[in-house]
Amino acid sequence: MNLRELNYILIPGDNERWEDWVRTPWGRRIRWLATPLLSLTREGQAVAVAVLITGAAGVDVGGSHLYLVFCGLMGLLASALLVRPFARLDGVELRVERPPRVEAGQPLTLTAVLRNTGRTPRFGIRVHGPFLPWDGKWVGRKGAVPVIRPGETVRVPLRLTFGLRGDRYIGRLWATSVRPLGLVGGRPVRSAPVRVMVVPPVRPVQGPPPRPSPGLGAQGPRALLGDADELVGVRPYRPGDRIRDLHARSWARLGEPMVREYARPMRAVSRVLCVLAGPEPDRDSVDGALTLAASLAAHGIQAAALVALTVDGGRAPHRLQVGHQAAGLELALDLLGAAEAHAGGVPAPPHGPAAAPLEVVFAGWTPALAQWWAQVRASQPRSRAWLVHRQRKVRAAAEPAGVIALAPAALVDGVQL
Numbered sequence: 001m002n003l004r005e006l007n008y009i010l011i012p013g014d015n016e017r018w019e020d021w022v023r024t025p026w027g028r029r030i031r032w033l034a035t036p037l038l039s040l041t042r043e044g045q046a047v048a049v050a051v052l053i054t055g056a057a058g059v060d061v062g063g064s065h066l067y068l069v070f071c072g073l074m075g076l077l078a079s080a081l082l083v084r085p086f087a088r089l090d091g092v093e094l095r096v097e098r099p100p101r102v103e104a105g106q107p108l109t110l111t112a113v114l115r116n117t118g119r120t121p122r123f124g125i126r127v128h129g130p131f132l133p134w135d136g137k138w139v140g141r142k143g144a145v146p147v148i149r150p151g152e153t154v155r156v157p158l159r160l161t162f163g164l165r166g167d168r169y170i171g172r173l174w175a176t177s178v179r180p181l182g183l184v185g186g187r188p189v190r191s192a193p194v195r196v197m198v199v200p201p202v203r204p205v206q207g208p209p210p211r212p213s214p215g216l217g218a219q220g221p222r223a224l225l226g227d228a229d230e231l232v233g234v235r236p237y238r239p240g241d242r243i244r245d246l247h248a249r250s251w252a253r254l255g256e257p258m259v260r261e262y263a264r265p266m267r268a269v270s271r272v273l274c275v276l277a278g279p280e281p282d283r284d285s286v287d288g289a290l291t292l293a294a295s296l297a298a299h300g301i302q303a304a305a306l307v308a309l310t311v312d313g314g315r316a317p318h319r320l321q322v323g324h325q326a327a328g329l330e331l332a333l334d335l336l337g338a339a340e341a342h343a344g345g346v347p348a349p350p351h352g353p354a355a356a357p358l359e360v361v362f363a364g365w366t367p368a369l370a371q372w373w374a375q376v377r378a379s380q381p382r383s384r385a386w387l388v389h390r391q392r393k394v395r396a397a398a399e400p401a402g403v404i405a406l407a408p409a410a411l412v413d414g415v416q417l
Contacts, residue, residue: 005010005135005365006120007245011130022410039084040184040185041126041178043222044077044080046109047073049173051070051077052354054067054069054070055246058070073359080181080183084186086179086186087179087187088213089123089177089187089188091116092117092189093114093189094113094172094173094191095112096110096112096191096192097111098110100330101161101197101330101334101337102197102198102199103199103202105161105163108161108162110158110159110160110192111155112125112143113222114153114154115152119150121147122148123176123179123243125145125146125147126144126145126176127145127156127158127174127187129142129160129170130173130176132160133407136161136162137161140159143156143157147293150336164270165287166197166337166340167337168198169193169195170194171194173191183191187296193368197334198339199294199336199349203411203412204295204415205296205414206416207415207416209305210303210305211299218385234247234260236257237257237258237259238259242259243263245257246259247259252381267305269306269356269357270300270306270307270308270309270359271291271356271357271358272296272300273310273351273360273361274289274336275290275347275348275361276342276363277345277346278343278344278346278368280343281342281363282389285388285390285407288388288408289361290339290363291388291408292361292388295415296361297329298332303330306321308320308325309332312347313342314341314343314344317351342364346368346369350376350383354381356382357383358380358382360385361385361388362398362403365387365397365403370401385401385405386405387403387405388406388407388411390407390408
C-alpha cells in the first residue's frame with residue numbers, strides 16, 4: 001500500500017458519496033455549524049491560528065500583554081465573519097470545461113468559465129476545487145480573478161493529476177468573493193458535477209508493425225472502420241458489372257464501354273487479449289497489464305491495422321474492434337480505463353481468426369492460466385504472451401512457459417517487441 005494512501009484511510013475515497021451524505025439532515029446541520037470555518041481563506045486560516053496561539057499564550061493577563069494582540073486579531077476575524085453575507089456573487093454563473101479523458105499521471109486541465117450576467121461588477125473572486133482522493137493532486141495555486149465586469153466571461157484554468165485509472169468523480173468546483181479584508185469567502189457559486197475517465201498511459205512500442213496475414217484479406221466491418229475500395233484502373237465492360245461503375249470519358253475516348261475496377265486494400269489484423277482473471281487482483285499489476293495492452297493496441301492502430309481488443313476480467317469478456325482512426329484508439333482506452341479484475345476462473349478462448357497475430361497480456365499467473373496458455377499456444381501459431389506483475393517470484397514462474405515477464409516499472413521507457 002502506498003504511504004500516501006494510509007493518510008487517507010479514514011477519509012471517504014468517493015466524493016460522490018460524501019456529497020450525498022452532506023445532503024442528509026445530519027449533514028446539513030454539521031455543514032451549517034462548520035460553514036464559518038470552511039469559508040476562511042488561507043489568510044483567514046493564518047489569522048485563526050494566530051488567534052489560538054496568542055489566546056493560549058496570553059492567559060496570564062498580569063504578566064503579559066499578548067491578550068491585547070489576541071483581542072485585536074479576534075476582532076478582525078469576527079468582523080470579517082459578520083460582514084460575510086454581503087460578499088455574494090449574485091448573477092455570476094460557473095461552468096467547467098474539461099477533456100473527456102486523460103492518461104494516468106498526466107496533468108488534467110479543468111477550465112472554470114465564469115460569466116457575470118448581472119449589472120454590477122464582482123471583485124476579488126477565487127475559484128476552488130474539491131478535496132481529492134489520495135491519488136489526486138492539485139497542481140499550482142487556486143485560480144484568482146480580480147474583477148468580472150457585467151457581461152464579461154473569464155476562464156480560469158485549474159490543473160490536477162490522478163495516479164489511478166478509472167471513471168473518476170471529481171466533484172463540484174466553486175467560486176467565492178473574498179471581500180472584505182480577504183479573510184473570509186462569501187456564499188459560493190457551484191458548478192455542475194465533473195467526471196473524467198482516467199485511462200492507462202500509452203507507452204512507445206519498438207518493433208515491426210503487424211503485417212497482412214495470408215487468407216485474411218480485408219476482414220472487418222467496413223462501416224465501423226471507414227475502409228474504402230481503391231481505384232486501380234479501367235477495363236472493358238463485362239456482363240454483370242454494375243452500371244454505376246461505367247466510366248463515361250474512357251467510353252467516349254475508346255468507343256467501347258469501360259468500367260472502373262476497384263480493389264479493396266489488404267489490411268493487417270492484430271488481436272490483443274488482456275487477461276485480468278485468475279489470481280487475487282493486484283492493483284499495480286492490473287494497471288501495468290492494461291498499460292501494456294493499450295500500448296500494443298495503439299501500435300497496431302498506428303500501423304493502420306484492424307485491432308480486435310478483448311478484456312477478460314473473470315466475468316463476461318468485453319470486445320472491441322477498432323481501426324487506425326484516432327477515435328478508435330479513444331474507444332480502446334475507455335474500455336481499458338473502465339476494466340475491472342475479479343479473482344477466480346480462466347479466460348474465454350481467444351476471439352477471431354487463428355491466422356491473425358495474437359498478443360496475450362496477463363496480470364497474474366496460476367497453474368490454471370498456465371494450462372490455458374499451453375492450449376492457446378498449440379492452437380494459435382502466431383501467439384505471444386506477456387506477464388506484468390510486481391512480484392519477482394510470479395514472473396519467474398511464468399518464464400518457463402514462454403511468457404515474457406515484465407515488472408510494471410519496466411513499462412515506463414516503452415516496450416520492445
